[in-house]
Amino acid sequence: MKLPRRNFLHLAAAALPTVPRFAWAQTYPTRPVRLIVGAPAGGGFDIFARLIGQWLSERLGQPFIIENRPGGGGNIAAEAVVRAPADGYTLLIGGAPNAINATLYDNLNFNFIRDIAPVAGIARAPEVMLVNLSVPAKTIPEFIAYAKSKPGKTNMASAGKGTPSHLAGELFKMMTGVDMIHVAYRGGAPALVDLLGGQVQVLFVGTATAIDYIRSGKLRALAVTTARRSEVLPDVATVAEFVPGYEASAWYGVGAPKDPPSQIIDKLNDAINAGLADPTIKARLAGLGGVPMPMTPAEFGKFIADETEKWAKVVKFSGAKPD
DSSP: OOOOHHHHHHHHHHHTTHHHHHHHHHHOOSSOEEEEESSOTTSHHHHHHHHHHHHHHHHHSSOEEEEEOOOGGGHHHHHHHHTSOSSSSEEEEEEHHHHHHHHHOSOOSSOHHHHEEEEEEEEEEOEEEEEOTTSOOOSHHHHHHHHHHSTTOOEEEESSTTSHHHHHHHHHHHHHOOOOEEEEOSSHHHHHHHHHHTSSSEEEEEHHHHHHHHHTTSSEEEEESSSSOOSSSTTSOBGGGTSTTOOOOEEEEEEEESSOOHHHHHHHHHHHHHHHHSHHHHHHHHHTTOEEOOOOHHHHHHHHHHHHHHHHHHHHHHTOOOO
């Protein structure tokens, strides 16, 4: 059947916007890609970003450039990605702080779940529950008994209000009924200094930050916060072994501005998951205390939604507000 000229032109014009979009996806990437990290160079987010960025550069044939934009608990970086074109050339290395911030901050200019498209998970890593050596407890049950015998006298340090370090401790308080006084620091390093000095008694902190102090015997690790034991600290129990259901891991993943071409998301997801299966990448993640977290975009989106809901309850319980 021969279409009238007007109908034919109308159909052709309607199809035009989709042709370049599909073509971009087929050839993606044709230029450098920015990976926005909401933390300074040298920290956990930056390390995981550079590891996956190098893999993607080698795998996809274009530079994946790390751009550090610290501040606002990761909100500055997230908003920069939200406002970027949805063409796959600006990506976010996100994580647990983004799920926490959804409730912690009252007036964000974006909705993380709505405005960031899930691309792929990278890894999850435990926090470690550390105590000063003056604390007599060597197990979680002993610590709970110790803290309950001294209500309001056990000081719990954190890397800052509303940080994963803080919320891991608040979740512990919520699930055990232990009364601990929160002492917020500007980062994990100064909190560790005061833990070593005995000004505070307990701290939840990332494995990479804690490992040397544990191995040297300067601080005692009571437990890791992931559901399973850490390969880096196989002899250290999990909190969940004594507090069923407890889980408070740090996690890292990749997001993009909403409504990107699905072919680009699928291509990135396939490349990242291939990296997570690579023995060299797996070994490097393990050395950082990380466990690969391969997921489809849909699975990663559900994971983010579940984490956001979980931490909303803890934020409300704690009454935490950002500085």
